[in-house]
Amino acid sequence: MLTVLRKIIQEVNLAHDLEQALAIIVTRVKDAMGVDVCSAYLANDTQQAYVLMATDGLNPSAVGKVSLKFGQGLVSLVAERAEAVNLDNALVHPRFHFIAETGEQEFHSFLGVPIIHHRKVLGVLVVQHIEVRRFEEDETAFLMTMGSQLAGAIAHAEVSGGIVGLNRGTGQGVILDGLPGSPGAALGTALVVYPQADLDAVPERTVTDVEEEVQVFLDAVSLARSDIRALQERLTSLSEENRALFDAYLQLLSSASIVDQVVTRIRGGSWASGALRDTINEHIKVFESMDDPYLAARAEDVRDLGRRILMCLQKTRVAPLPYPDKTILVGEEITASMLAEVPPEKLVGVISARGTTSSHVAILARAMAIPGVVGVKDLPVTRLDGREVIVDGYSGRIYVSPSENVRNEYKRLVREEQTLSADLAELRDLPAETPDGWRIPLYVNTGLVSDLTPSQQSGAEGIGLYRTEFPFMLRDRFPSEDEQCRVYRQVMQAFAPRPVVLRTLDIGGDKSLPYFPIQEENPFLGWRGIRVTLDHPEIFMVQLRAMLRASSGQNNLRLLLPMISSIGELDAALALVERAYSELLEEGVALTRPQIGSMIEVPSLIYQIDSVAKRVDFVSVGTNDLTQYLLAVDRNNSNVASLYDSLSPAVIRALQLIVDGAHRHGRPVSVCGEMAGSPVAAVVLLALGVDSLSMSVSSLPRVKWVLRNISRQKAIALLEEVMKMEDAVQIREYLRDVLVTAGLGSLVRAGSK
C-alpha cells in the first residue's frame, strides 16, 4: 500500500495543473482500491458549493458542472463532520441528494473522506461500489491516508493552476498567504532563484531566440558528454558495473530521445533548463512505473544525468539573466548569498517558500530594509518567474499578477510609507527618550558591511549586534585572521566612538557555512554557536584575535558570546578571550580590554542569571531563540508559526527575571532579538527596565517614535495590566489599541507583529 501511495503522490506532484492532478488521483485510487467509482469534489467558496472536479466511474460530462451546495448531500456531510462517512447503502441515507447527471443511482456503497489542509476542508474524496456493502477498515484507512497526503499536493496544484490560469486572463490575480518576514510593501517583477543543479527547482521561463537557446543546450550536452568521458577515464579503478553506468549515460546522451525531446520543447518556446526538467521528469516517470525493480531503479540514473546536464547548462550560459528593475527575489529558500548577488538598487522585495518571521532570511531582509514574506507554503516557485508580484511584508501576503484595484491600493500604501519614513527621518538626530526623561539607547543589528551606510544614517547610537556569521557565509572557506580583521575594523571605524557589539560565530541551527556543513536531526538543539566554537578553538581563537586586533586604536569593541547554555561554557569561552587578549598584548598590540557580554537565549540561564551577571560586563537577550526554546516552537517551522510569539506571558516573565537578576549585579541588559524592533513590544521592554534595544535599521525610527510618545510611567502601568493577561494574542491586541489611541496607529498595521 505504501508504495502505491508514494507512487500516486509522486505523480500528483509532477502534474502540471489541478485538473491533471485530480484526474491522476481518481484513476489511480480507483485502480488501487478496486472500486467502481472514485471522485473528487472541491470546495468553491464563491459558489458556496462542492464541485465535482474529477471522476472515474461517474458520468464524465458531469465534471465541472455538478455541484452540491454547502450543507447539501453526503459530500457536505463528510466536510461538516471532517471525518470519514462509510455507508453500505447511500441511496437510503437521509442526506443523499439525487443528481441525475452523475449516473450515481446504481452505486450503493459510499465512502467519503475529507481533504483537509491547515484545518481547512478543501474538498472530499469519494469511492463507491455497485454492491451493498460497508467498506472494510483497511479501505477506510487507505482512503483517509490518501486524503491527508494529497491535501498539500492539491492545495499546491490549486495555486499553480490558478497561476497558469492567469495566462488566460482570468483577471483577479492569485493571493497567497505566508508570514510577515520584513515590514513594508513592494511592487515588482518576480525573479526566481534556485540552487545549482536542482532540476525540480528550475523555474518556467520562455525564450524569444529559440535557435540560440537550442545551441546553448547542445553545447551543454557536449560538455556533459566530455565531462562523463573524463570522469570515466580518471576513475580507472572503476568497477565493471560503474563503467557500465557511465556507458549507459553516454548512450542516453547520444540516443535521439532525450536530446531531441528537449530541443522540441525549446522550439515550443521553453528555455533550455525548463525543457530539460520536463523531459527528464517524463523519462523518470516511465522508468518508475516499471514493475521490474532493476528498471525502476534506472530512474535515479536518468535523474542524475539530468542534474549533470543542468550543471553544464548553468556553466555554458555566459550572460547571467538580467535582473528586472524592481526585482522581487523568489525562491524555495533564499540564502544570504542569493540576496547579496542582486544589485541593491534593483532589489525591492523578497519571497521565500521556507522560513518564518525569525529565520535568518527574514532578519537579513529587515537588515536591508527590504519588504519580505516568508513561509509561503504553497508557493509554486517554478511558476512565478517574470510575473508581476506584490509583497505585503506587514500581513505576510503576496499577490501574483494583481488586479488593477489591488495594484492601485498598494501603490498608495507605498507612497504613504514613503511619507511616514520621511516624517520619521526627522527624528534621526533626536534622542530615544520618553516624555518623562527616560533614555534608552537604540542600536542596530547588522552583519553585512554593505548595509553600514543606512545603519550610520539611521541615527543609531551604535551597533548592538553584528552577526559575524554573515561575512563567513559569503565565502567559500573560513576567512583568515587578516581578512576578518579588515571587515571588523571597517565596522568599528564606521561607528567609532559609538559602541560596536561583535558577536562571535553563531553557526548551526539554520545558519550553516557551505564549506563547514552541519547535518543534524535537531539542529536548533544541536551543535550551535558557542558549542561549535568551543569544540574548534582554532577557529574561535582566529576570530577573537581578529576582533581584538581590529579594536586596537578604536576602543569601541564589545564582545558577545552566543548560545551560552551553562556556566561551564561561559567560563571556557571567557578563558579563551583572555588568552587571545594576553597573546596580543605579548605581541605588542595596543589594546584596551573590551567589555564582554553573554547572550541570554537559552532558558537555563534565566535561572542562573546571577552566576552569569557576576562574570560578564553586560547581557544581551536574544529573544528570537529565547522564545523558541521557552515555547518549544521551532522558529523556522511555518507549521507552528502561529504558536511563536515573543509577547507570550512566559517570555515577558522570563525577561523580567533576567532584567532584575542582571540589575542586582549592576549589569546592563540589552535586547537584540527581533522583539526589540516591534513598536508594541517596545512598550513592554521600556516598562521592564531594559537598558538598550538593538534592532534592524528599518525598525529603529518606528521604535524611537513610540518611545518619544509613551512615558515610562505609563508603560509601567500598562505592564501591570499586561501581567494579568494569560495569552499573547490578548496582550498584542491590548498594546496595539494603546498605540492607536496614542496616535501611533500608522506603526501597527493589521497582521503585523
Ligand code: PEP
Ligand atoms: C536571537 O536569538 O534573538 C538573536 C539575536 O540571535 P539570532 O537571531 O542570530 O539567532
Ligand code: MG
Ligand atoms: Mg540567537
